[in-house]
Amino acid sequence: MRLSTIVTAALVISLSPSTHADVVAKSAAGFVSKHVLTISASPARVFRALNEDVGRWWNPEHSYSGAAANFSLDARAGGCFCERLKNGSVAHMAVVFVERDSTLRMIG
Numbered sequence: 602m603r604l605s606t607i608v609t610a611a612l613v614i615s616l617s618p619s620t621h622a623d624v625v626a627k628s629a630a631g632f633v634s635k636h637v638l639t640i641s642a643s644p645a646r647v648f649r650a651l652n653e654d655v656g657r658w659w660n661p662e663h664s665y666s667g668a669a670a671n672f673s674l675d676a677r678a679g680g681c682f683c684e685r686l687k688n689g690s691v692a693h694m695a696v697v698f699v700e701r702d703s704t705l706r707m708i709g
Contacts, residue, residue, distance in 0.1 A: 622634045648676075652676045652705075666684060678696060693709050694708060
């Protein structure tokens with residue numbers, strides 16, 4: 602299964618020390634990175650883990666709250682990769698493309 606998304610980077614780092622990312626486009630406004638990883642699990646299981654177990658793979662150092670358990674992912678176009686805060690919330694990325702059990706793309 603091929604996953605191409607920024608979020609996959611966190612999963613990739615936690616699962617494979619030999620994984621790398623490529624910058625496929627860049628400009629003064631930002632960049633696009635591509636992460637590809639082959640995982641020995643069914644596409645449905647991997648997709649479910651990306652969406653339902655965010656706290657297990659997200660690095661809490663990349664948060665405002667210090668807790669990966671405060672993250673959620675609404676895997677549908679227009680959905681949010683968000684973090685709950687004590688007195689509010691943060692939208693880290695927006696879901697722009699979903700092909701269930703195959704691809705999840707976000708911008709942010």
